Amino acid sequence: xxxxTYYIALSAILFSIGIVGVLTRRNxxxxxxxxxxxxNAANLAFVAFAxxxxxxxxxxxxFFVMTVAAAEAAVGLAIxxxxxxxxxxxxxxxxxLLRW
Amino acid sequence: xxxxxxxxxxxTIKSLVVVLNVLQLAGMLGWVERKGSALIQDRIxxxxxxxxxxxxAGLVNTxxxxxxxxxxxxxxxxxxxxxxxxxxxxxxxLFPALVTFAVIxxxxxxxxxxxxxxxxxxxxxxxILYVLAMVSLGVYGVVLGGWASNNRWSLLGGxxxxxxxxxxxxxxxxxxVAMIMTYGTLDLQEMARAQxxxxxxxxxxxxxxxxxxxxxxxxxxxxxESKRVxxxxxxxxxxxxxxxxxxxxxxKHLMFFMTDFVEVIIVSGLxxxxxxxxxxVPFLARDGFHFPGGASLxxxxxxxxxxxxxxxxxxxxxxxxxxIMIRWTLPRFRYDQLMRLGWIGLLPLGFLNAIxxxxxxxxxxxx
Amino acid sequence: MGFALFFILAGLIxxxxxxxxxxxxxxxxxxxxxxxxxxxxxxxxxxxxDFVAALQVVVYAGAIMVVFLFVIxxxxxxxxxxxxxxxxxxxxxxxxxxxxxxGLLYLLRQAxxxxxxxxxxxxxxxxxxxxxxxxxxxxxxxxxxxxITGLLMLGGVVGAVVLAKRKVG
Numbered sequence: 001x002x003x004x005t006y007y008i009a010l011s012a013i014l015f016s017i018g019i020v021g022v023l024t025r026r027n028x029x030x031x032x033x034x035x036x037x038x039x040n041a042a043n044l045a046f047v048a049f050a051x052x053x054x055x056x057x058x059x060x061x062x063f064f065v066m067t068v069a070a071a072e073a074a075v076g077l078a079i080x081x082x083x084x085x086x087x088x089x090x091x092x093x094x095x096x097l098l099r100w
Numbered sequence: 101x102x103x104x105x106x107x108x109x110x111x112t113i114k115s116l117v118v119v120l121n122v123l124q125l126a127g128m129l130g131w132v133e134r135k136g137s138a139l140i141q142d143r144i145x146x147x148x149x150x151x152x153x154x155x156x157a158g159l160v161n162t163x164x165x166x167x168x169x170x171x172x173x174x175x176x177x178x179x180x181x182x183x184x185x186x187x188x189x190x191x192x193x194l195f196p197a198l199v200t201f202a203v204i205x206x207x208x209x210x211x212x213x214x215x216x217x218x219x220x221x222x223x224x225x226x227x228i229l230y231v232l233a234m235v236s237l238g239v240y241g242v243v244l245g246g247w248a249s250n251n252r253w254s255l256l257g258g259x260x261x262x263x264x265x266x267x268x269x270x271x272x273x274x275x276x277v278a279m280i281m282t283y284g285t286l287d288l289q290e291m292a293r294a295q296x297x298x299x300x301x302x303x304x305x306x307x308x309x310x311x312x313x314x315x316x317x318x319x320x321x322x323x324x325e326s327k328r329v330x331x332x333x334x335x336x337x338x339x340x341x342x343x344x345x346x347x348x349x350x351x352k353h354l355m356f357f358m359t360d361f362v363e364v365i366i367v368s369g370l371x372x373x374x375x376x377x378x379x380x381v382p383f384l385a386r387d388g389f390h391f392p393g394g395a396s397l398x399x400x401x402x403x404x405x406x407x408x409x410x411x412x413x414x415x416x417x418x419x420x421x422x423x424i425m426i427r428w429t430l431p432r433f434r435y436d437q438l439m440r441l442g443w444i445g446l447l448p449l450g451f452l453n454a455i456x457x458x459x460x461x462x463x464x465x466x467x
Numbered sequence: 468m469g470f471a472l473f474f475i476l477a478g479l480i481x482x483x484x485x486x487x488x489x490x491x492x493x494x495x496x497x498x499x500x501x502x503x504x505x506x507x508x509x510x511x512x513x514x515x516x517d518f519v520a521a522l523q524v525v526v527y528a529g530a531i532m533v534v535f536l537f538v539i540x541x542x543x544x545x546x547x548x549x550x551x552x553x554x555x556x557x558x559x560x561x562x563x564x565x566x567x568x569x570g571l572l573y574l575l576r577q578a579x580x581x582x583x584x585x586x587x588x589x590x591x592x593x594x595x596x597x598x599x600x601x602x603x604x605x606x607x608x609x610x611x612x613x614x615i616t617g618l619l620m621l622g623g624v625v626g627a628v629v630l631a632k633r634k635v636g
Binding site: 005 | 470473477487488503507535539541556565595601
Binding site: 182184185188224225226229230232233236237239240243244247255259262266269286 | 492494495498501505517518521522524525528529530533536537540597598
């Protein structure tokens with residue numbers, strides 16, 4: 001029987017790997033992939049706690065997180081396509097119109 | 101401890117039996133396709149592979165010549181290709197197809213001593229969802245195969261193929277939803293068991309009597325998923341050479357080619373289990389035949405199990421043959437016709453079917 | 468489920484997650500993420516969440532990641548150039564992340580004995596994590612949220628089509 005804290009630790013490690021990815025990579029799509037990684041780390045935490053508490057609510061929330069992630073991925077990728085059409089690049093360093 | 105070894109042994113033997121049978125049947129289907137198409141097109145077909153003039157009814161060709169040819173061909177990898185993805189694509193394509201057979205039941209129970217072995221490799225309680233999951237994973241083989249070939253026509257075939265597959269996954273899912281509602285369970289073995297018994301005393305209670313529309317939708321979507329003609333535009337043997345797997349030769353080509361036939365067997369196996377009673381023989385219960393007149397013939401469990409396995413095999417073979425017949429009869433769909441059929445034709449029909457099924461179940465209790 | 472199995476699985480998950488971040492080729496990054504999602508689904512099955520595991524493979528690994536791959540292929544992205552000598556940003560990101568993880572792990576060690584609920588050792592009720600139980604809860608207690616996600620999906624579809632459509636003329 002693996003204690004819950006191990007699962008939460010794994011979730012924390014995945015989340016921070018995602019954070020490092022978002023902060024270091026410059027390709028917009030890879031940044032997006034790391035965001036999905038963070039969402040999955042949260043899903044793992046939900047499922048682990050659902051098992052810990054014996055409550056099915058955690059898994060229902062995971063269902064919602066997945067649907068939100070799907071909608072967000074669709075719209076985000078559409079935005080990336082639109083940006084690529086205009087600027088011919090999706091390198092986050094080159095898209096700096098709004099920077100100071 | 102003893103029971104653990106027994107379970108382990110039973111599971112291993114079941115898995116081996118299923119996988120080896122499927123692989124062998126996939127090879128035989130290649131031969132059936134060649135000879136069948138030859139008969140339809142009024143020609144002789146492949147008959148040159150022989151040992152000392154002994155063709156062995158095609159066995160020499162299928163079992164020895166064809167596999168040897170594929171396995172010993174040079175593995176040509178085009179330049180500028182991502183080697184990891186190029187090698188990964190056929191593996192990703194074949195693996196989910198083979199693993200799907202873990203949930204398809206091929207018999208009821210086999211009683212050995214005082215233990216019952218469920219004749220299904222993995223009794224998951226999410227059986228059908230597992231099948232859908234494996235079908236979804238199969239898309240990656242197509243996408244990666246097209247991309248990793250460094251060839252824009254392969255890429256075109258790959259994108260077309262994956263778009264077609266994800267469109268028809270929806271229609272297949274809806275047909276399966278109607279079946280799930282009818283039987284109230286996701287486990288395929290329970291569905292097969294629920295199709296025993298008779299309606300009005302004579303007609304076996306098979307799924308197709310309850311859901312004929314779902315059968316049509318499922319079969320069409322299944323053929324589109326496995327990219328068989330008339331839906332084989334991603335492959336289009338007369339246009340894109342081999343579409344997304346043009347640049348593969350030797351063993352990798354064999355893996356892609358074999359997945360085609362393994363998916364034919366999957367669609368046949370699922371259609372049999374869901375709509376045609378699976379391993380059920382009409383009037384056969386666990387202890388023997390019970391005819392409607394009242395006569396009954398008691399049989400030992402081993403004979404019953406063997407009869408059920410034979411019945412399952414016959415039904416699956418029939419549907420495999422049926423799909424091969426359809427392939428050589430119908431012309432290929434154009435891409436926009438294909439997409440239109442999937443989104444504007446099958447999807448609303450699937451919804452309609454699911455809604456009507458739900459209303460009937462609410463009105464009559466367990467339909 | 469044995470400790471050994473959990474550690475092997477966790478090691479593989481972390482390895483593929485690191486592969487997502489470190490890979491220079493976006494397609495390989497995406498495939499590493501698919502592997503991570505699949506391994507997470509296996510982990511979900513060990514946590515008695517059968518339905519969620521199947522959903523993870525069908526929805527996340529089977530649909531969302533395919534869309535990602537489509538976009539990567541559509542834009543025909545080549546490999547990212549190796550990172551410029553902007554080491555300060557990477558270094559600070561790594562330091563920040565490690566501090567975060569270490570702090571969290573320390574807190575977990577303290578709080579591990581105080582987690583509420585029956586705990587992992589107790590058996591779950593029959594049918595926990597099955598589609599019946601999740602569906603029942605979803606359509607009774609969370610019905611409003613379910614309908615709202617339907618609207619969200621509609622908004623997502625319309626938005627994606629409008630944004631990605633090529634303007635005619």
